[in-house]
Amino acid sequence: MNIKELLIEDAVADSWITRQAQTALPTIPTRHITQEESRTLHKADPDKDGGCRLLLAKQRGRFLKLCPGYQGSNCCAYFILHVINGCPFSCTYCALGAVINSPFLTIYANTEDLEAELERNVFNPHTKIHRVGTGQFSDSLALDYIAGISPYLVELFASKAKGFLELKSKSNRVHHLLGLDHGYRTIVSFSLSLPQIVEQEEGGTASLVERLKAAATVQEHGYRVGLHFDPLVEVEEWKRRYNEVVEMIDDLLDPEAIVWVSLGTLRLDKTLRYRMRTWNPSTTLDLAELQKGYDGRFRYLPELRFKMYSELTSRLRRYGLPVYLCMEASRYWKKALGWEPRTPLDVKGLLDDWALNRWPRGWRSGPAADAG
Numbered sequence: 094m095n096i097k098e099l100l101i102e103d104a105v106a107d108s109w110i111t112r113q114a115q116t117a118l119p120t121i122p123t124r125h126i127t128q129e130e131s132r133t134l135h136k137a138d139p140d141k142d143g144g145c146r147l148l149l150a151k152q153r154g155r156f157l158k159l160c161p162g163y164q165g166s167n168c169c170a171y172f173i174l175h176v177i178n179g180c181p182f183s184c185t186y187c188a189l190g191a192v193i194n195s196p197f198l199t200i201y202a203n204t205e206d207l208e209a210e211l212e213r214n215v216f217n218p219h220t221k222i223h224r225v226g227t228g229q230f231s232d233s234l235a236l237d238y239i240a241g242i243s244p245y246l247v248e249l250f251a252s253k254a255k256g257f258l259e260l261k262s263k264s265n266r267v268h269h270l271l272g273l274d275h276g277y278r279t280i281v282s283f284s285l286s287l288p289q290i291v292e293q294e295e296g297g298t299a300s301l302v303e304r305l306k307a308a309a310t311v312q313e314h315g316y317r318v319g320l321h322f323d324p325l326v327e328v329e330e331w332k333r334r335y336n337e338v339v340e341m342i343d344d345l346l347d348p349e350a351i352v353w354v355s356l357g358t359l360r361l362d363k364t365l366r367y368r369m370r371t372w373n374p375s376t377t378l379d380l381a382e383l384q385k386g387y388d389g390r391f392r393y394l395p396e397l398r399f400k401m402y403s404e405l406t407s408r409l410r411r412y413g414l415p416v417y418l419c420m421e422a423s424r425y426w427k428k429a430l431g432w433e434p435r436t437p438l439d440v441k442g443l444l445d446d447w448a449l450n451r452w453p454r455g456w457r458s459g460p461a462a463d464a465g
């Protein structure tokens with residue numbers, strides 16, 4: 094990644110993350126800025142400005158945000174830990190560009206506030222169990238070589254009796270997680286795409302095989318793994334090609350240490366649909382026949398979605414893998430999975446149950462303290 098400048102807000106000048114980033118990027122020009130200067134710079138046009146700047150900032154809002162899901166879909170009550178904003182990878186279909194209004198990659202370095210928030214809302218023995226992830230506004234592992242956020246969070250969660258952390262990635266950089274005392278509280282998840290989609294649409298990411306090998310490596314070190322087929326993309330012979338991926342999972346991974354597999358077909362918001370070709374002229378995603386859905390996003394026609402979900406679900410279940418649908422309406426659940434959630438709490442309950450109770454034989458079972 095070509096970082097041309099490191100910007101450090103005064104408010105986080107003394108943070109350990111700041112020290113770590115300066116050590117990791119010793120030759121990158123560094124500038125200390127006030128909050129006011131940070132605000133002004135945020136208004137800069139990233140296209141004109143060019144290059145990539147890394148900003149170490151204070152999170153002034155909440156770190157923990159409930160995943161908004163999509164209107165009309167079943168939400169699993171997932172908590173996003175907003176500690177990184179922006180991603181060094183460039184997936185054509187990524188919705189971040191529409192959500193993030195900043196020319197920087199930003200790491201929020203006020204970890205005392207982060208810990209206080211987690212303590213109140215996740216680690217507190219009186220709260221319900223929560224699944225928390227850092228992979229919504231960035232790739233969870235891609236910036237670890239600079240700031241070490243994931244190892245820090247893995248050890249933080251390991252020291253508590255509540256909550257599960259999910260790190261979600263398209264990279265294969267997992268070496269820094271291997272020696273950690275993770276206390277079985279971190280799930281390392283990988284997004285899986287067909288090799289041709291990785292090549293064509295997921296700039297800068299690891300190949301499918303590299304991701305699966307990384308998943309096998311973390312399993313060997315006692316982490317449970319999550320897999321996310323998101324987005325599922327229709328290509329010629331999609332059935333055969335996705336079945337090959339499922340067979341690769343079976344070859345390389347221990348299915349009992351896979352805590353969940355999510356499925357979600359391609360979805361594009363209007364701006365993304367019409368602008369993606371300017372970012373990636375070789376994309377084919379915008380050529381698909383899409384239909385505007387209940388949430389304003391464009392998806393494949395229902396019949397194709399039914400087919401893709403049903404095919405993948407039956408293949409994955411053959412290997413004993415636990416499948417759920419991400420951001421889909423109940424009727425798709427019913428057709429593909431054979432049951433439909435009656436309330437969002439049903440989906441939360443399902444995923445909490447897997448997080449607590451799905452363990453390979455011979456591993457320790459879920460911590461009893463989490464029974465509530």
Ligand code: SF4
Binds near residue numbers: 180181187189229231
């Ligand atoms: S890895 Fe995820 S966050 Fe990063 S560009 Fe791709 S879809 Fe967006």
